Amino acid sequence: MAGKIEVQSVHKPAVKRHDINKLDLAFAMDCTGSMGSYINSARENIRKIVEEIVASEKSDVRLALVNYRDHPPQDSTFVTQVHDFTGSPNTMKGWLSATSAAGGGDTPEAVADALHDVLKLSWREDATKICVCISDAPPHGLGGCGDGFPDGCPAGIDPINVVHQMAEKGITLYIAGCEPSITPYKNFFMAIAYNTGGQYVPLSRAQVLTQVIVGGAQEEMALERLMEEVNEEVNADIAAGRAIDETEMSRRVHSKMASKGIRSKQLQRNKADLVNAADVPEVSALSKLTNMADIKASFKPSTGSERLTFASRSFGGAPAPMSAPVAPMSAMMSSPEEGESYDVAEAPITIAQSHRMVKKSLARNMVNKK
Structure with a gap:
């Protein structure tokens, strides 16, 4: 049972109302070698995803993408690639078309850096805000063997701190966990999603990714109305x-x-x-x-x-x-x-x-x- 939270009786501004017709949907995409089928599924279905959300929720949807791999020397290509919000599914498809799965080095990846970049995107203050993180590997610093950065993100980013900032900003985190690779770290990912009011969603095949994204968005927009x-x-x-x-x-x-x-x-x-x-x-x-x-x-x-x-x-x-x-x-x-x-x-x-x-x-x- 959660402990009681002591709250001082002080004046606080009212929580800002959301515009239920606005949705900002960001993707944090692991782009290391094992993720090719999930990248392909997202690219092939991005228009369908937007059309289904718009049709069901009558919403104004914007999309963003943060690709991530790892820090050198584990990966020499990039740590993150940031594509800020766009209202164009074609633009998002173009970003995904330029995305490939390669590299990765050790087992952990730059999850902390990706979530930090997601936090810094140009979120609309009154929109429903959702980040879908598609991953099959943990962040650095979680423990276990084979971590090239056992003390955590080499950039000094603490993913737990980032997740709490996301929650305060009203960003709901969904973890699309690619199993079985992510199974040992499931409890960690479930905990950080829960801290934002989000959910961990297990995936055993890429073909269901579209269903997860559309369904998660529909549920969160429904809850936002309450x-x-x-x-x-x-x-x-x-x-x-x-x-x-x-x-x-x-x-x-x-x-x-x-x-x-x-x-x-x-x-x-x-x-x-x-x-x-x-x-x-x-x-x-x-x-x-x-x-x-x-x-x-x-x-x-x-x-x-x-x-x-x-x-x-x-x-x-x-x-x-x-x-x-x-x-x-x-x-x-x-x-x-x-x-x-x-x-x-x-x-x-x-x-x-x-x-x-x-x-x-x-x-x-x-x-x-x-």
Whole structure:
């Protein structure tokens, strides 16, 4: 259970309203040798991605791309390549057409540099902001053998600090994790996505990348429409000087929305909810740490055989328990032969979504100081 957050009763400006018709969608793309099929899938489907989001959400979409590899001497080509926002799918396709998969050196890559460059893009203040990071390798400094920069990013960028800045700026991070390569580092990536109110989405084949991007955007834009109501609950406690317990606040928000019959779009994998990060003890513990050094000291690679919980759901006026029955990891990972697929369902708001919205509200108010 998350600890209580002490909040002083001081005047704070209201969280700025989002324009639900605006979407800024940035991609952080690992461009090392193993990522060719994912780059090709993004390039071939970028127009379809935009058209489906516009058709479903009636939105004004801008796109950005940050390619990344690694620092010398691990890679001699580039660390990052930054393409700031454009409203043209053709321009984005051109950037992707000029992108190739090569090199990489050691196992870790310049994830910290890529997220830092994403943070510095020209995000519209009132837009829904989403970063989709497509990766199969960890950042430097997470521990383990074969890291050419075991002390972390050689540029001195701490990805945990960057992720917290993203959350404060209202940028929701989705990690499209290319499995099985990324499986040992899944808990780390799930934790940093969760800190922004985002999600970790497992991929076993490139063909489903489009479904993930479209579905994730649809879910986040749907949740953004509910954020004003969440902000009211959070701000009421702030104004009263009450300590905020994230778990209790999430239950309160969920109960209120469930009693009103509120529904939302939800990205699902093989017709099942994605894992609720709040229900995974290792992920919850990592999400409370504030720098990469502490993460490294606590991190243990996943073996892929752990038992994880599915996202909780409630269909009535009372909130569901935070933990649902557990299932082995193998039951949650479909092989391409089993027909892995993603789609978007419209269903009653879940406790997992409520928790993610509370995380967003607290970050945007900059009151979630541990």
